Amino acid sequence: MVKIQNALFDFILKEWLLIAAASGLVLTSVYSRRLPNYSKQEMQILFLLFALFVAVKGLERSGFLSRLSQNIEKGKAISLKLLVATFFLSMLITNDVALIVIVPLTLTVNVDRKDILVILEALAANAGSALTPFGNPQNLFIYWYYGLSPAEFILAIAPFSFVFLALLVVSSFIVKAKNTRQHPTALEHGGNASYIYGVLLIIVLLAVLRVLPISVGFLVILYVLLFDRKSLHVDYALLLSFYFFFGLAENLKTLLATEMRHSGHIFLFSALVSQFMSNVPAALLFAKFTMHWKALLWGTNVGGFGGLFGSLANLIAYKLYITNENTNKPILFTAKFLLLGYAAFFIGIGLFFVLEKIY
Secondary structure: OHHHHHHHHHHHHHOHHHHHHHHHHHHHHHHHOOOOOOOHHHHHHHHHHHHHHHHHHHHHHOOHHHHHHHHHHOOOOHHHHHHHHHHHHHHHHOHHHHHHHHHHHHOOOEEOOHHHHHHHHHHHHHHHHOOOOOOOHHHHHHHHHOOOOHHHHHHHHHHHHHHHHHHHHHHHOOOOEEOOOOOOOOOOOOHHHHHHHHHHHHHHHHHHOOOOOHHHHHHHHHHHHHHOHHHHOOOHHHHHHHHHHHHHHHHHHHHHOOOOOOHHHHHHHHHHHHHHHOHHHHHHHHOOOOOOHHHHHHHHHHOOOOOOOOOHHHHHHHHHHHOOOOOOOHHHHHHHHHHHHHHHHHHHHHHHHHHHHHO
């Protein structure tokens, strides 16, 4: 009985987003006495996310990401390299995966104020992933939902990403680090797998950018079914959460039947709501009420800073740190995480309104 209770508690802690999304969908469907209508566009987004997750999982299992991370550890300026690597990796392989690769490596090196570095890496992952349509799930959704071009998307959010990159570079000099050991790379596949998954990832990214048709995503699925079924072990709970939130957002749009017209309101509401329900569902929700895509893009990415629930990447970095056997003082780490997170959050809010006044 105790084991069942513990298992249930662990499931709730791990999959709270899925449970919240499913509960919200059921409650709003019962209240409105209707089932949500899912659009073709929403199904395409789910398929692209699935193909992207599988390609990244295969690339991770091939050992490529581990080799890349371990090369960063060599030489001087380890702190700077780890933060910059997190920033740029998150653009391509998502903020969540970038942290899964970089944080464990960080915890094995000899770094002064290691806790601060992990927190800065979480900020770097959120800032870097904001710059591309495929850097995080809410970006992919906004990019597809509003039919944006790559240029207008990147130009809209570039000031956010690069201002925080500059701040992170300055912050990296606070953290002293030196290399004391080398780590072997564990490969699950042969060397060819890295190249194959690299090509498949590029194909999926080109489909996200609408250069290739969406159907090319089936190439990834076909390959893993034939040669590497373990790469199908991706975060299905997150995909299912997306499905539920699509329906929840549709129900809420029907119930509220209104539109928020001021871009400043959209920005603030989406940023603040992200602190309680994460920036991904916040993007899905507010997109139903507004055409101010730039304000929503900024709001959900700024909302990724702040508390632990602002972004799933925050939870990943936090969990990796506090569960590591070489770390301690979880309460102090939590306080530092919130302090630096909310400092970045309010800087992001100020930056948005300064730029809005200028332009």
